[in-house]
Amino acid sequence: MQDINFKGDNFMKLLDIGFKQYVNENKVLSILPPDSTPVKRSIQDARERGTLIYANKGRKTLSVIFLEGGYIMTCGFRPQAIMERAGNIK
Numbered sequence: 001m002q003d004i005n006f007k008g009d010n011f012m013k014l015l016d017i018g019f020k021q022y023v024n025e026n027k028v029l030s031i032l033p034p035d036s037t038p039v040k041r042s043i044q045d046a047r048e049r050g051t052l053i054y055a056n057k058g059r060k061t062l063s064v065i066f067l068e069g070g071y072i073m074t075c076g077f078r079p080q081a082i083m084e085r086a087g088n089i090k
Contacts, residue, residue: 042066
């Protein structure tokens with residue numbers, strides 16, 4: 001995780017989701033595995049709306065990141081690995 005300071009004490013915490021890609025940690029609502037039917041349906045809906053962000057770099061989707069504003073990001077790392085990178089679990 002990296003902290004970027006823009007003017008004053010407003011910090012944007014960047015979460016490393018792998019492959020030199022980052023997401024603003026403050027915008028993340030949840031990180032889930034892609035196996036359940038509701039998550040698969042959400043991915044399909046986001047694809048149709050144009051709010052799906054592919055961050056897999058050609059790899060299998062192992063986690064789905066739900067972001068503010070209705071955006072959904074697919075990732076090639078497991079949810080636990082992403083949370084470990086954030087320092088939220090060990």
